[in-house]
Amino acid sequence: MNLANFSKRNLPIRILKAGIKAILIYIAYLVFTLLIQQVYEFIGEYSPLIDVFFAAIAIFAFLTEFFSGTIFKYMLEFSRNLFIIFYCIIALNGGIIDASVQNATIILNLQFFLLMIVLINLIGITRTVLSAINFLYEKSEEKIID
Amino acid sequence: MRYALRALKWATIILWLFLFSLVVTLVYSVLNIRIEVGDPQLIMENERIVWAMPAVIGNAGFYGIYNLNITTLVADTDGGVLLKNSTLVPLVQKGELYPLWHNVSLNLREIPDYQVYLLHDTNFTVKYSVSLNFARIIPCTLSLSSIMPWGAPLYNLSISDPTFQPINATHCMMFLNVSFENHSPYIDLNGTLNIEVLNENGEIIGIGEEIINVPSHQIYDETLNILVNTSKATYSGTIKLTFETSMFSYETEVPYEFG
Numbered sequence: 127m128n129l130a131n132f133s134k135r136n137l138p139i140r141i142l143k144a145g146i147k148a149i150l151i152y153i154a155y156l157v158f159t160l161l162i163q164q165v166y167e168f169i170g171e172y173s174p175l176i177d178v179f180f181a182a183i184a185i186f187a188f189l190t191e192f193f194s195g196t197i198f199k200y201m202l203e204f205s206r207n208l209f210i211i212f213y214c215i216i217a218l219n220g221g222i223i224d225a226s227v228q229n230a231t232i233i234l235n236l237q238f239f240l241l242m243i244v245l246i247n248l249i250g251i252t253r254t255v256l257s258a259i260n261f262l263y264e265k266s267e268e269k270i271i272d
Numbered sequence: 273m274r275y276a277l278r279a280l281k282w283a284t285i286i287l288w289l290f291l292f293s294l295v296v297t298l299v300y301s302v303l304n305i306r307i308e309v310g311d312p313q314l315i316m317e318n319e320r321i322v323w324a325m326p327a328v329i330g331n332a333g334f335y336g337i338y339n340l341n342i343t344t345l346v347a348d349t350d351g352g353v354l355l356k357n358s359t360l361v362p363l364v365q366k367g368e369l370y371p372l373w374h375n376v377s378l379n380l381r382e383i384p385d386y387q388v389y390l391l392h393d394t395n396f397t398v399k400y401s402v403s404l405n406f407a408r409i410i411p412c413t414l415s416l417s418s419i420m421p422w423g424a425p426l427y428n429l430s431i432s433d434p435t436f437q438p439i440n441a442t443h444c445m446m447f448l449n450v451s452f453e454n455h456s457p458y459i460d461l462n463g464t465l466n467i468e469v470l471n472e473n474g475e476i477i478g479i480g481e482e483i484i485n486v487p488s489h490q491i492y493d494e495t496l497n498i499l500v501n502t503s504k505a506t507y508s509g510t511i512k513l514t515f516e517t518s519m520f521s522y523e524t525e526v527p528y529e530f531g
Contacts, residue, residue, distance in 0.1 A: 229418065235411040239291070246287045253280040260273045 144191035148184045155180035171225075175217045182209060200258035207247040207254065214243045298407060301333025301366075314458060319518060321458050323376040329361075330369045335407030337364040343401040344376045346420070349394060354383050380520045389422060390522050391429055393455055396420045423455030423489075431513065431526045436500070446478060446500045448511065451493040454486045461486040463517030467498055469528075472506040484515070505530060 158176075162169065169176075186206040193199045221237030310326035331337055340361040346354045359374040380386045398420045403413040432449035439445055446469060454461050462485050469478030478500035486492045508529045515522040 229416060231413075231415045233413045233415075238409040239295070242287070242291050246284060246291065249280055249284050249287070253277060253284065256273065256277055256280070260277065263273075 140192050140194070143194075144188040147191045148188040151180060151184040151187050155184075172217070179213060179217070182213070197258060197261065200254050200261060203254040204251060204258075207250040211244050211247045214240055297334050298410070301331075301335050302406070304332040305337070306330035306332070316460075316518075317377075319379050319381065321378045321519070323378075325374045325376075326371070327374065328369060328371045329364050331364045331366055334366055336366055338362070338405040338408055340364060340404040341402070342372075342374045343399075343403075344374070345399045345401070346376075346378075347397045347399065349397075351397075352384075354396065386520065387522055389424060390426045390520060391424050393424050393427060394422045396422050423457055425454050425456040425459045425461055425486075425520075426515065426522060427453045427455040429524070431511070431524070434511065434528050436530060438502075439499075442501060442503045444500050444502050446498045447495055448498065449493070449495045450513070451491070452486075453491050454488055457488055459517075459519055460488055461492075461515075461517055463515065465496075466514040466516065467496060468512040468514075469498055469500050469509065470512060471504055471509045475504055477501045477504045477509070 155177075158180075159166075166173070183206070186202060186209070190199055190202045190206070193202060218236055218240050221235060221240040223232075223234040223236060225232050225234075306329070308328045308330075310328075312323050312325045315322040315324055329337070329340070341358060343356065343358045345356045348354055355376070355378055357374075357376045359372060361370065361372060364370045380389070383389065396419070398418050400416040400418075401413060402415075403411070405411045429452040430450075434446045434448045437445045437447070448467065450465065463483075465482040465484050467478075467480040467482070468476050471477050478498045480496060480498035482494070482496055484492060508527060510525045510527050512523065512525050
C-alpha cells in the first residue's frame with residue numbers, strides 16, 4: 127500500500143530530511159536540558175523519563191518524515207499522539223506529582239496541564255484521522271483519473 | 273475537508289503556543305516569588321505560650337497566589353493531635369508584598385491529659401503544612417515535619433516523707449522537702465505552691481503557701497515548714513500540694529503518718 131512512492135531515487139533525500147528533523151529534536155532536547163540545569167537536582171529522578179520522551183519523539187519525527195506521502199505517515203502520527211497522551215498520564219502520575227526530600231513532601235497538582243496536553247493531542251488525532259481519510263480519497267481519485 | 277483540516281491545524285498550533293507561554297510565564301512567576309521568614313518570637317501571654325513567626329511574601333510574578341494556608345500541628349508520640357493552628361491568606365496579588373504573622377498558641381490546659389507533660393519529658397512531632405493555589409490552576413502543598421523536644425516543668429517531682437517537731441501542746445512544725453527540675457525551655461515557673469495538711473477525716477489541720485520562682489532549666493529544692501494543729505491530728509492523713517501558675521495548675525497528694 128503506497129510503497130510504490132518509495133522509489134530508490136528519492137530514498138536518500140527522505141533519509142536526509144528525516145535525519146535533519148530528528149537532529150532538530152535532539153537540539154531541542156539539548157536546549158531543554160540546558161534550561162532546566164538549575165532545577166535539575168529537583169527533577170533528577172525524572173531525567174530518564176525526559177530522555178525517553180525526547181528519544182521517542184525523535185524516532186517518531188524520523189519515521190514520519192521518512193514515510194511521508196504514504197499512509198504510514200498518518201499511522202505514525204496517530205501513534206505519536208497516543209504515545210504522548212499515555213506517556214504524559216504515566217509520567218505526571220495522573221497529574222499529581224508527589225516528591226519527598228528528607229522530611230519535606232511536596233504535592234503538585236498538574237491536572238490542568240495534563241488536561242491541556244490530552245486535549246491538544248486528541249485534536250491532533252482527529253486531524254490525523256481526517257488527513258488519512260483525505261489522503262486515501264485523493265489517492266483513489268488519482269487512480270480513477272489514471 | 274481541507275478547511276476542517278486547516279482549522280484543526282491552527283487550533284493545535286494556537287493551543288500549543290498557549291500552553292507553552294503559560295508554562296514559561298508560570299515558571300518565571302514562581303522563580304520571582306520571594307519568601308522571607310523572620311526569627312520566631314516567643315511570647316508569654318496570660319495562660320498561653322505563643323510562637324509568632326513573621327514572614328513576608330513578595331509576589332513579583334504574573335499571577336496571584338490564592339488561598340495560602342499555613343498550618344502547624346503538634347502531635348504527641350502516639351500521633352494524637354495536641355494543637356493545631358492555621359493562618360489563611362486569601363490572596364497575594366501580583367506585585368504585592370504581603371507581610372504576615374503565623375502564630376502557634378499553646379494553652380496547656382486545653383491539651384488532654386496535659387498533667388502527664390508536666391512531669392515527663394517527651395518528644396512532640398511538629399508538622400508544618402503550606403498549601404496554596406498558584407494562578408488558580410496549580411494547587412500545591414508543601415509539608416515538613418520535625419521533632420520538638422518537650423521538657424517537663426515539674427520533671428522528677430519528689431516529695432519527701434514529712435518530719436514533725438513539736439512546738440507546744442497544740443501545735444507542731446511539719447518539714448516537707450519538695451524538689452523538681454524545670455526542664456522546659458519555654459516556661460519560667462512563677463506562681464505559688466499551696467500545701468494543705470489533712471487528717472483522716474479530711475479536716476484541714478495545717479496550711480501553707482510558698483511562692484515559687486523557678487526559671488527554665490533550674491532546679492527547685494526547698495524544705496517547707498507548715499504549722500500543724502495537733503489537737504485535731506490523727507495517726508495518718510494526707511498532704512495536698514497544689515502548684516498554681518499562670519500556665520497550669522497541678523495537684524498531688526501524699527500520705528503521711530505521725531511518727
